[in-house]
Amino acid sequence: MVDDLESGKLPWRECRWCLQIIFETILENYAEYIDYNGITTQSDYGQNLYMLLDFLRQAGFYQRTAWNLRPIFLAHEVLMQRDERPMAAAWEVAVRERTRIITQDLLAGYRMLSLKYGIHLPSLYDLFRAGFSRQLVEHDLMWLAKRALTAENPKDRRDAVNDIVRLVEKLLDEISGFHYRMADWIEALEETIHHTREKLDVFDEETEIEYLRPRMHRLTSRELLRQLESWQRH
Structure with missing residues (x-):
């Protein structure tokens, strides 16, 4: 690109556009760039x-x-939320x-590039090997985590x-090597546990407040008159 730019074969405007696309792509896939930079020897050469x-x-x-x-x-997530396992x-x-x-096709393309x-x-x-059902597995994990914390x-x-x-052991066995980025299902499981515990803590506080709150008794008109007469006598 630099040679073409210096020779005038590549206009500066087009060069700037290409560089912008490259930089944006790297930033959007920074975890993969870190893997590439830390694992491969090819990354030693720009x-x-x-x-x-x-x-x-x-x-x-x-x-x-x-x-x-x-x-x-989203449809699968709704089914899990409604306990339609x-x-x-x-x-x-x-x-x-x-x-x-x-x-x-994705795996075949990856293997071709790898070779x-x-x-x-x-x-x-x-990512490619797991296919597109991995997100559904995350829904299973989130449902199980909520059930483990809230089931009576x-x-x-x-x-x-x-x-x-059992599900986590299966997912861990599918990890083929070191990743810079934490697996999505680990983040989803951690976040679900955190949010569920927060809700449980709020529920416990509200229950305690309700328990300490004085009980209110609604008086009938006859009871009210009786108490007024009693106060007047005293």
Whole structure:
């Protein structure tokens, strides 16, 4: 680009536009850039940045597809919130089947780039391998976390905790290497536990205040007259 700019082959305005796109892409995918910069030897040479951009092009396709599937994700979240687990599970299977070919194409594209450049980026590989049902798994985790904290039956709470442990172990086994960015499902689980505990604390405070508040008794007109007569006599 610099050579073309100096020779006049590339206009400065077009060069500025290209640089802006590159910088914005890196900033929007900074976690992947950190992985690339910290794991690969190709990152030692600035002219190899185009390799990362090719991988990020794949990531962009994934993100656009996930955005188009957002209504489907929201429907699954509503089913989980309404405790419709069997229907939500069937919905998850349908999503996985519907996006199976797209997921295979993403993985094939990643492997082709990995062989071409000799680069392995665990964060992107795990993202593509998980497909588009990972967000549905996050909904499962959030539902289980709320149930583990709020269920009245101790057995239900224990069952929810056991389900969380099994699901987390499965998700951890799917992590192929070091990631700069924390997995989305870990952040979702932590945030759900935090918010649920906050709500429980507020509920406990309101319950305590209600318990300490004096009980009010509504008097009938006859009772009121009787008390007034009693006060007058005293």
